[in-house]
Amino acid sequence: MPKIGMEPVRRKALIDATISAIGERGSLDVTMSEIAGRAGVSSALAHHYFGAKDELLFATMRHILTELNVDTRRALHSAGTARERVSSVVAVSFSDDQFQPEIIAAWLAFYVEAQKSTELRRLLRIYARRLHSNLMSGLTGILLRNEADRVAETTAALIDGLYIRRALKDGVPDAQTAIALVEDYLETKLNGRSLP
Amino acid sequence: MPKIGMEPVRRKALIDATISAIGERGSLDVTMSEIAGRAGVSSALAHHYFGAKDELLFATMRHILTELNVDTRRALHSAGTARERVSSVVAVSFSDDQFQPEIIAAWLAFYVEAQKSTELRRLLRIYARRLHSNLMSGLTGILLRNEADRVAETTAALIDGLYIRRALKDGVPDAQTAIALVEDYLETKLNGRSLP
DNA sequence: TTTTTTATTGACGCATCAATCAATAAAAAA
DNA sequence: TTTTTTATTGATTGATGCGTCAATAAAAAA
Numbered sequence: 113m114p115k116i117g118m119e120p121v122r123r124k125a126l127i128d129a130t131i132s133a134i135g136e137r138g139s140l141d142v143t144m145s146e147i148a149g150r151a152g153v154s155s156a157l158a159h160h161y162f163g164a165k166d167e168l169l170f171a172t173m174r175h176i177l178t179e180l181n182v183d184t185r186r187a188l189h190s191a192g193t194a195r196e197r198v199s200s201v202v203a204v205s206f207s208d209d210q211f212q213p214e215i216i217a218a219w220l221a222f223y224v225e226a227q228k229s230t231e232l233r234r235l236l237r238i239y240a241r242r243l244h245s246n247l248m249s250g251l252t253g254i255l256l257r258n259e260a261d262r263v264a265e266t267t268a269a270l271i272d273g274l275y276i277r278r279a280l281k282d283g284v285p286d287a288q289t290a291i292a293l294v295e296d297y298l299e300t301k302l303n304g305r306s307l308p
Numbered sequence: 309m310p311k312i313g314m315e316p317v318r319r320k321a322l323i324d325a326t327i328s329a330i331g332e333r334g335s336l337d338v339t340m341s342e343i344a345g346r347a348g349v350s351s352a353l354a355h356h357y358f359g360a361k362d363e364l365l366f367a368t369m370r371h372i373l374t375e376l377n378v379d380t381r382r383a384l385h386s387a388g389t390a391r392e393r394v395s396s397v398v399a400v401s402f403s404d405d406q407f408q409p410e411i412i413a414a415w416l417a418f419y420v421e422a423q424k425s426t427e428l429r430r431l432l433r434i435y436a437r438r439l440h441s442n443l444m445s446g447l448t449g450i451l452l453r454n455e456a457d458r459v460a461e462t463t464a465a466l467i468d469g470l471y472i473r474r475a476l477k478d479g480v481p482d483a484q485t486a487i488a489l490v491e492d493y494l495e496t497k498l499n500g501r502s503l504p
Numbered sequence: 505t506t507t508t509t510t511a512t513t514g515a516c517g518c519a520t521c522a523a524t525c526a527a528t529a530a531a532a533a534a
Numbered sequence: 535t536t537t538t539t540t541a542t543t544g545a546t547t548g549a550t551g552c553g554t555c556a557a558t559a560a561a562a563a564a
Contacts, residue, residue, distance in 0.1 A: 116531060118541060138423020143521060154543045159523060217423060223472060224420050227334020227413060237478050244479070265479060266489050270462065273469030276419060282433050283440070283461060293462050300496050312561055314511060339551060350513050355553060 119161065123171075125151040126158055130172040135214025140169060140221045170231060173222050177239055180210060184246055194253025195302065198267075201246045202294050205271050206287040216279050243268050254302055263301055270294055315357065319367070321347040322354055326368040331410025336365060336417045366427060369418050373435055376406060380442055390449025391498065394463075397442045398490050401467050402483040412475050439464050450498055459497055466490055 129150035133142040144165055148155040162168040187200040204210065226233040244264050251260035274290045277283050284290050325346035329338040340361055344351040358364040383396040400406065422429040440460050447456035470486045473479050480486050 116540065122541090139420050141424075144523085145521080155522085156524085156543055157541080160542080163523095165522065220416075220423075221420055223475065224335050224417055226476065227416075228337075233476065236476055240473070240476065240478050262489065262492065266466065266493060269469030269473055269480070269489070270466050271469065272472045273465030273467065276468045276472065277436070277465055279419065280422065280429065280432055280436065282436050284465070293458065293465070296458065297462060297493065312510065318511090340553085341551075351552085352513055352554085353511080356512080359553095361552070 122151070122153060122157065122161055125153075126161065126168060127172050127175050130168060131176070131214055131218055134172075134218045134221055138217050138221070140225055144168075166229070169222075169225070170229075170235070172218070173232060173235055176215060176218060177235065180204070180239070181242065183207065183209060184242075188246065188249065191250075194250045197250030197253075198247060198298060198302075199250075199295065201243070201250070202267070202271070202291060202298075206274075206290050206294075208287070211275075211278065211287045211290070213278075216275055219275060220279050240268065243271070263298075267294060267298065270297060318347070318349060318353065318357055322349070322357065322364060323368050323371050326364060327372070327410055327414055330368075330414045330417055334413050334417070336421055340364075362425070365418075365421070366425075366431070368414070369428060369431055372411060372414060373431065376400070376435070377438065379403065379405060380438075384442065384445065387446075390446045393446030393449075394443060394494060394498075395446075395491065397439070397446070398463070398467070398487060398494075402470075402486050402490075404483070407471075407474065407483045407486070409474075412471055415471060416475050436464065439467070459494075463490060463494065466493060 126147060129147045130142070133147050133150055134140060144155040144158050147168070148158040151158070158168065162171065183204045184201060187204045188197055191197045191200040209215075222232060223236065226236050247264040247267055248260055251264055254260070255263060271294065274284055274293065278290070284293070322343060325343045326338070329343050329346055330336060340351040340354050343364070344354040347354070354364060358367065380397060380400045383400045384393055387393045387396040405411075418428060419432065422432050443460040443463055444456055447460055450456070451459060467490065470480055470489065474486070480489070
């Protein structure tokens, strides 16, 4: 009993299923059948809509990146001062939507996969550049360009590092603590300083 | 023409081959044949000495961890002040032996694999705890325990984050820059301060 | 010298999966 | 009403790769 207009519904369901499967397995080593099963369809249908497994994985990573971008833009929009812009970028990275086991596992797994796939590497570089640029959008109002660059680089690395440690479920248990560490760094680096 | 006493030689060769194979592929998705080929033996021999692929991978990670530990102990041994102890731990993390593409790719891949394997996760936690404790061995001479803990946590996350960014071959190109960023953080966090 | 141990491999079985395809059926268009 | 398009799957194929095993041979022990 096929209903018409199922394509977007299935695509969404398959991408969600991919994220949750990756989250549970902790790696991209999930079968198409597993994913399709979670989405309530056959593996043949997954192939029908995405062609190959690579493309489904790629679409999934793009989806995660898009969500992050949407959240970040919203947060930046409602940030007043330059200092608040920086904090809002950090806050989004550790928000409930982003800093959850499933998403973190996916990030980690995709970082590894990016070693093989040129397209995925391209995608992750876009993320890295966006993060840098978003941080800079606040930092350039507080520090000189040169110093701002270094602080942005460090903050980005710090965020990535805290993600990894969360994946290992060791140290830094919650988002609260993670934010506190990054903010502590930013405070000691920015406090009292402001461009004329 | 089998010579006697080959076991340790083969084990070493197979582990080295595993590292270089992982380095090239960028993931643990390397076949036993590929590894064995690089080591100049048949895949059957690899199975003979290591039993299963899991065990070869496990032995490889343990080897990397052991090397890192040896280097770190040596560095700590020749460090005078507390401040120098901290810097020496950082320096080893980005030394030529550790901060090379092959090893970094392996770290990343093993982080992912640790999601599946309990034993591997245990191993990586040992590393995390050692790193923390090594950093603390210097920091406790400079900061109060509470603050030292936070700085150690941040420094560890920063190191991990810089590793990842290196893996993506984007930003932070060389070890020199990576060290500079970590040291810059430590400076702003430690300078002028010292326990009575 | 015979036996046991150590080193080594080619061939093979077996399981897993990605991807394809033919078949079925409902909706929409002609 | 006939035809085409869209949705869907069970069955199958083909490839890949781990792990095993019997066979070979040299060294060491008996």
